[in-house]
Amino acid sequence: MVEVHDKLREHYRRRQCKALAGLDDKAAKRVAAAGTTPDVLADMPESLWDAETVGVIYDEVEGLNFYRDFGRLDALFADPALAGDRTYLAVLRGYLRDDSVSALPIRRLAERHRDGVDPVFRKLLGKPGFCWERDGEDLLRRRKKEFFDRASTPGISVVGARLAELLRGGR
Structure with missing residues (x-):
């Protein structure tokens, strides 16, 4: 299960980087400051x-x-x-x-x-x-x-x- 957790975190990190790349600097900083990668395995x-x-x-x-x-x-x-x-x-x-x-x-x-x-x-x-x-x-x-x-x-x-x-x- 640890492997699943790590793979999902990496997936979300890549998706977030891709999404941030399409934003201007101000919007990217606001999104990045809003929070970290979700922990979908917590529950x-x-x-x-x-x-x-x-x-x-x-x-x-x-x-x-x-x-x-x-x-x-x-x-x-x-x-x-x-x-x-x-x-x-x-x-x-x-x-x-x-x-x-x-x-x-x-x-x-x-x-x-x-x-x-x-x-x-x-x-x-x-x-x-x-x-x-x-x-x-x-x-x-x-x-x-x-x-x-x-x-x-x-x-x-x-x-x-x-x-x-x-x-x-x-x-």
Whole structure:
């Protein structure tokens, strides 16, 4: 998790430098004085801190999200032979059952590992004819019904220093 924290801090630092480069000197000084890089991990659940891997996905609709043991799922879809190991399938099963996890991480993995998605779900579901292209969306709609029944909202929204200042009541 320390690695995630460092990578996010570096990402925000680069974004801030890029944003400041486009401002005049006076505006750049005002923004720089408004605050430091946000610590988006300050309120993260304890369960993420002891995870072997944490996936960080930013989505334009759902915002910034963190996923426990995402590296294990990435490895599973990259190498479907790992579906013979119940611990890998248990993580995927957990993602499908967990009401707090949207369809986003599974969709991203399916996009990233097109050759692995069918064999993994065939093994998980015990359905030799499963085809992600044909059956994937229906599976997600059944397993993640609550996410399809409401409009998506960001789990975490990243705001700039100036907006944060305004939200705190500063001028």
